Amino acid sequence: MKINDTIIRAYKGETTDYTPAWFMRQAGRSQPEYRKLKEKYSLFEITHQPEVCAYVTKLPVDQYNVDAAILYKDIMSPLPAIGVDVEIKSGIGPVIANPIKTIEDVERLGTINPEKDVPYVLETIRLLTEEQLTVPLIGFGGAPFTLASYLIEGGPSKNYGKTKAFMYAHSDAWFALMDKLADMTITYIKSQIKAGVKAIQIFDSWVGALNARDYRTYIKPVMNRIFSELKTEDVPLIMFGVGASHLLLEWNDLPVDVIGLDWRTSIQEARELGVTKVLQGNLDPAILLSDWSTIEQRTKEILDQSMKDGHHVFNLGHGVTPNINPETLMKLTELIHSYSKR
Numbered sequence: 001m002k003i004n005d006t007i008i009r010a011y012k013g014e015t016t017d018y019t020p021a022w023f024m025r026q027a028g029r030s031q032p033e034y035r036k037l038k039e040k041y042s043l044f045e046i047t048h049q050p051e052v053c054a055y056v057t058k059l060p061v062d063q064y065n066v067d068a069a070i071l072y073k074d075i076m077s078p079l080p081a082i083g084v085d086v087e088i089k090s091g092i093g094p095v096i097a098n099p100i101k102t103i104e105d106v107e108r109l110g111t112i113n114p115e116k117d118v119p120y121v122l123e124t125i126r127l128l129t130e131e132q133l134t135v136p137l138i139g140f141g142g143a144p145f146t147l148a149s150y151l152i153e154g155g156p157s158k159n160y161g162k163t164k165a166f167m168y169a170h171s172d173a174w175f176a177l178m179d180k181l182a183d184m185t186i187t188y189i190k191s192q193i194k195a196g197v198k199a200i201q202i203f204d205s206w207v208g209a210l211n212a213r214d215y216r217t218y219i220k221p222v223m224n225r226i227f228s229e230l231k232t233e234d235v236p237l238i239m240f241g242v243g244a245s246h247l248l249l250e251w252n253d254l255p256v257d258v259i260g261l262d263w264r265t266s267i268q269e270a271r272e273l274g275v276t277k278v279l280q281g282n283l284d285p286a287i288l289l290s291d292w293s294t295i296e297q298r299t300k301e302i303l304d305q306s307m308k309d310g311h312h313v314f315n316l317g318h319g320v321t322p323n324i325n326p327e328t329l330m331k332l333t334e335l336i337h338s339y340s341k342r
Contacts, residue, residue, distance in 0.1 A: 004135050007067040008198055010313050011236035011258050013278055019306050019340035020067035021333055022138070024240075025319030026060040027072040031326055033059060043088045047073045050123040057124070058132055063326060064333045068136050068199070069128065071192070073121060075142030075203055076150070078188045081117035082110045082180070084151065092155065099154040100166075103173035109180045114191035122195040129196030139197030141189050143204035143226075143241075144181035145219050151177070160209045167218050178222040186229050193233045200230065201238040201260070208243030215247055220254075227255045238280060242318055248275050263317030267305040279309070282317040288324045288332070295328065296335060303340050314340075 007020040028034040034056055037046060047053050057072040076086050076094045085097035100106060114122060128137050149163045150156070157163070167174045189200055207219060227237055239251045240260030251259050252275045261270060261281035270279055287298050306312035314336050320329070 001131075001134060003133070004067065005198075007313060008136050008236060010311075011199055011238070011278055013257075013311055015310065015342075017342055018337050019303060019312060019314050021314035021336045022066040022068040022070060023060070023064070023316050023320050023329060024070070025321075026064065026066060026329070027056050027070060029322045030320055030324045030329075031059060031063070043074060044077075047077060047124075048120045050120055050127055053120070053124040054127040054132060057128055057137070060329070061133065061135055064329045065337075066135070066333055068138050069133055070138040070201070071121075071125065071128075071140065071197065073140075075140070075147065075205075077121065078112055078114075078118060078141070078184055079147070079151075081112040082184055083108060086150075094150050095155045096150055096153075100148075100151045100177065103170065103176060106173050106177045106180060109177075112184050112187050114188055118188070118191075122191060125192060125195035125197055129198075136198035137196065138199045138201055138238075139189065139192035140201040140203060141185045141192075143202050143207065143219075144178045144185070144222050145207045145210070146203060146205045146241075147181050148174075148177055149206050149209075157206075160206060164209070167214075171218075174218065175222075178219075182222045182226050185226055189230055190233060193230075193235055197235070199236040199238065201240055202226070204239070204241040204244070207241045208245075208247065210247075212246050212250060215250055220250055223254055231255045240280070248273055251275075252277055258313070260315065261317065267302065267309050267312060271309065278311045278313070280313045280315050282315065283332075285316045285318055285321050285324065288316075288328050289321075292328075292331070295332065299332065299335055300339060303336065307340055307342075 006016050010016045010020050053072055057069050061069050079086050087095050089095050149160050152163045152166050230237055236257040238258040238260055239256045242262050245265040248270060258278045258280050261279055263282050263284035267279055283302060287295055
């Protein structure tokens with residue numbers, strides 16, 4: 001089975017015939033086929049059934065003609081293996097029954113054995129990469145700060161007050177938690193790569209809540225360790241967060257290959273800041289709810305910078321929202337491919 005590896009070459013900084021594209025949260029949410037499945041299964045139930053999970057992962061590749069699949073799962077997926085009682089509640093998000101409050105809570109966290117604890121994730125990867133996909137599969141994991149924010153807050157938060165307070169007031173426990181989550185992430189991601197994924201994206205969705213000084217003190221060392229250990233696996237490594245323009249140069253220092261931009265910073269602005277890595281992004285998902293002429297104009301503006309820059313993979317600035325029409329994503333991919341054809 002011949003694999004279209006355009007996106008991997010782009011991630012490596014090589015010249016490609018066109019700008020490749022995929023969309024965060026392309027699997028699920030806005031697709032009627034997925035919503036029908038969700039009437040029967042929860043998110044965790046889908047991810048525990050490799051055949052069903054592979055179907056959901058592959059569906060946007062077939063429908064939108066994107067240049068990569070991203071494994072359908074949640075950043076919470078590995079947490080039950082280390083002793084976290086987590087439930088994805090509809091309309092709320094991840095809810096933790098046993099939030100972390102003390103160093104003893106951190107010390108109680110266990111370790112992950114992927115083949116034993118999440119075999120269904122690895123089997124889904126094998127099904128997709130050995131039998132089904134003609135484009136690369138991207139694996140992913142959550143970064144320690146974002147995972148910790150759920151573990152400490154007990155669920156989603158608007159200001160991460162408990163998380164920051166824990167970080168500032170209990171630094172020993174904080175760094176112990178960072179190490180526990182880093183160990184889990186490294187082991188979990190390496191197992192995905194061994195099973196067949198061809199690139200990895202680390203989501204630090206909420207780390208933009210920190211200023212650059214605190215990022216350097218409390219987060220950057222653990223991120224450097226994670227990426228340094230994953231670098232030996234020889235697959236492209238992507239860093240992404242939301243509202244984190246002030247951290248772009250910190251990320252540029254990390255041993256990553258690609259930096260994902262949200263919609264707040266353009267390709268040109270990132271380069272003017274001094275970012276040298278391959279860039280990924282960054283159409284605002286909300287624009288996909290407007291008229292096609294606006295979508296086309298904004299997409300072409302990004303692609304004009306992309307083609308001038310030469311080191312870019314097209315994506316959204318955050319995930320596909322449930323109210324985006326799948327036909328819009330199909331037309332968007334066609335536009336990206338045709339307009340950027342070299």
